[in-house]
Amino acid sequence: MIELAPHNKHSLALAAPVMAGSGAVGYADAWPPGISATMFGALVTPPVSWRPRRGHSPGRLAETPAGFILTTGDHNPGFRRVMDDHALEWRRLAVPILMALAGSTVEDWDRIAGRLEEEPGVAGLELHVTAGARPVDVANWVGVVRRATTLPLLVKLPSSQAATLAPAAVGAGADALVIGSGPLAAAVRQDGARLTGPLAGPAAFPFTLVGVAAVAELGLSVPIVAGGGICRLEDAQACFRAGAMAIQLRSLLWVDPAAAVRLVEALRG
Amino acid sequence: MIQITATLIERRSLGAGQELRLRAPALARSLTAGQAVLVQTGCGLAPYLRRVFYPIALDDESWTLRVPADGDWGHAWLRTVAIGATLDCLGSVGNGFSVPAGSRNVLCLGEDAPASVAGPGISAWALLPAIVQAASEGRAVAFALEAALARDLIPSQRLPAAVEYHTAIRPPRIPDRPASPGVGVAQFLPELLPWADVVLAAGSLAFYSELATAVRAVRYELGRGFAQILYPAAFLCGVGACQACVADLATGRHRICQRGPVLDLVDVVGEA
Numbered sequence A: 001m002i003e004l005a006p007h008n009k010h011s012l013a014l015a016a017p018v019m020a021g022s023g024a025v026g027y028a029d030a031w032p033p034g035i036s037a038t039m040f041g042a043l044v045t046p047p048v049s050w051r052p053r054r055g056h057s058p059g060r061l062a063e064t065p066a067g068f069i070l071t072t073g074d075h076n077p078g079f080r081r082v083m084d085d086h087a088l089e090w091r092r093l094a095v096p097i098l099m100a101l102a103g104s105t106v107e108d109w110d111r112i113a114g115r116l117e118e119e120p121g122v123a124g125l126e127l128h129v130t131a132g133a134r135p136v137d138v139a140n141w142v143g144v145v146r147r148a149t150t151l152p153l154l155v156k157l158p159s160s161q162a163a164t165l166a167p168a169a170v171g172a173g174a175d176a177l178v179i180g181s182g183p184l185a186a187a188v189r190q191d192g193a194r195l196t197g198p199l200a201g202p203a204a205f206p207f208t209l210v211g212v213a214a215v216a217e218l219g220l221s222v223p224i225v226a227g228g229g230i231c232r233l234e235d236a237q238a239c240f241r242a243g244a245m246a247i248q249l250r251s252l253l254w255v256d257p258a259a260a261v262r263l264v265e266a267l268r269g
Numbered sequence B: 001m002i003q004i005t006a007t008l009i010e011r012r013s014l015g016a017g018q019e020l021r022l023r024a025p026a027l028a029r030s031l032t033a034g035q036a037v038l039v040q041t042g043c044g045l046a047p048y049l050r051r052v053f054y055p056i057a058l059d060d061e062s063w064t065l066r067v068p069a070d071g072d073w074g075h076a077w078l079r080t081v082a083i084g085a086t087l088d089c090l091g092s093v094g095n096g097f098s099v100p101a102g103s104r105n106v107l108c109l110g111e112d113a114p115a116s117v118a119g120p121g122i123s124a125w126a127l128l129p130a131i132v133q134a135a136s137e138g139r140a141v142a143f144a145l146e147a148a149l150a151r152d153l154i155p156s157q158r159l160p161a162a163v164e165y166h167t168a169i170r171p172p173r174i175p176d177r178p179a180s181p182g183v184g185v186a187q188f189l190p191e192l193l194p195w196a197d198v199v200l201a202a203g204s205l206a207f208y209s210e211l212a213t214a215v216r217a218v219r220y221e222l223g224r225g226f227a228q229i230l231y232p233a234a235f236l237c238g239v240g241a242c243q244a245c246v247a248d249l250a251t252g253r254h255r256i257c258q259r260g261p262v263l264d265l266v267d268v269v270g271e272a
């Protein structure tokens, strides 16, 4: 078992070191072929806001060398609808579900976190910090959520700012850190329009690894989860060697689910 | 959806493009015209995103994709793959064309346009399996196709003999510019639309919008169930997780891998 919230009265014990990253399997309702909940130590939902969000306009995907940019704009049907549609199923799954809080909706965070305190289907939260945040912002945001809930709280940081922001997140009560969302990048879509957003896919992995290593060197007292562009066994092993206790997979589940299965099985040994 | 390894068993050149026939019985048997297959290209992790293809021929053992002669790096790699090599395929994505049981007269309408205009993988070639199937079921099939150049038209010998084939050369559509009336397949529609029981179409959104205008003009109304169109979308996961493929339809914002890629024309342009 891998304990991701060692200082929290609620445990967040993962039976496997691989998590399905935010939205990788939707709200646990969108499974790529061959992928099942039993492969993972935990599942993270797509970012959820209090009210429904239509997200970005269509044309959300652009390719980069060895990666892509995907801008959903935190598209989601809103907290109540998500809970109505999925909470029952989450209770039945034998794997912890973490609800991601949309980085674009800071004002919602305490409201959602407070409501989840008594929800048996949700084992914790993953709060998404947007690129460009300052340590003082992170301390405020994490503090707000921490006061609203005692549930295990993971804080996902932009990989390129991870070492700068990590102490503030931990100081304000984060139970674990996720490193992280890819650096801001731009690419041209097939129709010629330019799309700007976090880099994803294998191209993002070097940024993840340097972020994990930098945060590990800080010697903070919380577990580190590596996520962002992990596609191969070597990537996962490099993250563990750098100090991560668990990894998150997302785009690999979409692009090559069989490779994700192989990676999970190889880590099981 | 399944993930499967397909073996390249035949390559045909057509102009600068290529047709690749892939042996993959489990996939071929579950595919219908208009459903997408996401094919991995390249070696290693680049390109990372799969390429979207719609089958242009289907049998029990194999399916055929058409690699356009464009500058896409994944397509360029596919054009070099050796016979006997394997390709990783994810499919099928979404819903395909489906001709209602009572439809005797099937009208297929296609536009040849580059992917930058029509969308990834969308081409009139995607109608071919539906045309072949409808003809084999004894339905009357008419196919009207427009292209900017004669060399881009589908050769008539690729169609069943019984299919009535109309072709037109027209200058490429310019997005957001009004259509010139009576050019391209539009010239055939006053005669063909009253005859048709069902329409299957593949082309750009502008092409579908002109089709809707023509249906309303010729048949006085556009009802649900009359016209099916292949909607352009960039697929990433194909299972509804990533939200890359969303489109703004008449009924709201939807994931095309779940709702489409074949949609009722009314879903796209609305009832009015």
Ligand code: FES
Pocket: B234, B235, B236, B237, B238, B239, B240, B241, B242, B243, B244, B245, B246, B255, B256, B257, B258
């Ligand atoms: S392709 Fe991922 S949701 Fe449609």
